[in-house]
Amino acid sequence: MDRDRELKFVVWPVALCVLMALAFMAVSFFMYWPNPEMAFLSDNSPVSWLSSAQLWAMTLLSLRHATDRSLPLPIALWLSVAMMGMSFDEQFMFHEYWKFSCISWISACHLAWVRELPIIMVALVGAVTFLILLRTIAVLRAQFLVLAALAVGLLAICVDLFAWPNVLVRWEEALEVLSESLFAGVLLGLRVQ
Numbered sequence: 001m002d003r004d005r006e007l008k009f010v011v012w013p014v015a016l017c018v019l020m021a022l023a024f025m026a027v028s029f030f031m032y033w034p035n036p037e038m039a040f041l042s043d044n045s046p047v048s049w050l051s052s053a054q055l056w057a058m059t060l061l062s063l064r065h066a067t068d069r070s071l072p073l074p075i076a077l078w079l080s081v082a083m084m085g086m087s088f089d090e091q092f093m094f095h096e097y098w099k100f101s102c103i104s105w106i107s108a109c110h111l112a113w114v115r116e117l118p119i120i121m122v123a124l125v126g127a128v129t130f131l132i133l134l135r136t137i138a139v140l141r142a143q144f145l146v147l148a149a150l151a152v153g154l155l156a157i158c159v160d161l162f163a164w165p166n167v168l169v170r171w172e173e174a175l176e177v178l179s180e181s182l183f184a185g186v187l188l189g190l191r192v193q
Helices: 012-031 036-040 046-067 073-092 094-104 117-136 140-162 166-189
Strands: 007-009 190-192
Touching: 012 036, 012 046, 012 166, 036 046, 036 166, 046 073, 046 166, 073 094, 073 117, 094 117, 117 140, 140 166, 166 190
Parallel strands: none
Antiparallel strands: 007 190
């Protein structure tokens, strides 16, 4: 990024993204009444679709940040590829396929951590990516919101891997969507001036 161009951040897109995600989940909740948790299942549910759609939108937003150089090109391109990969996984359930099918082709899959390897890798690579972003985005409000997105995302992964906290197990997909909407809002709020 040129030295005469400064990265700015506006917060309102974050609030709007979170409110829109909450509205979508509320409609899903009531449309599936009296079994609202069916709208939040990881497979073929409205909230799962929203997760995939948000990830795809972040793929495109990351490309925009690559073109206007509001983020360094390698980071913006990496974000785009990572979000695209997670969008495909969310829509086509690649990690579920690995988890439930790998036992038939890899003997090591009798170990729980091997079955959960794709999710573990998302947590590790995602955390490293977010830490790099914290160094890249030198705006305190944006850094705080990146950390909030990371914290909610890690909570969703804990719920997925360990069923902890137990009260959130049925709503794990909602946590993913909230994490994604926070991060999408950050990407929307970044500006170069």
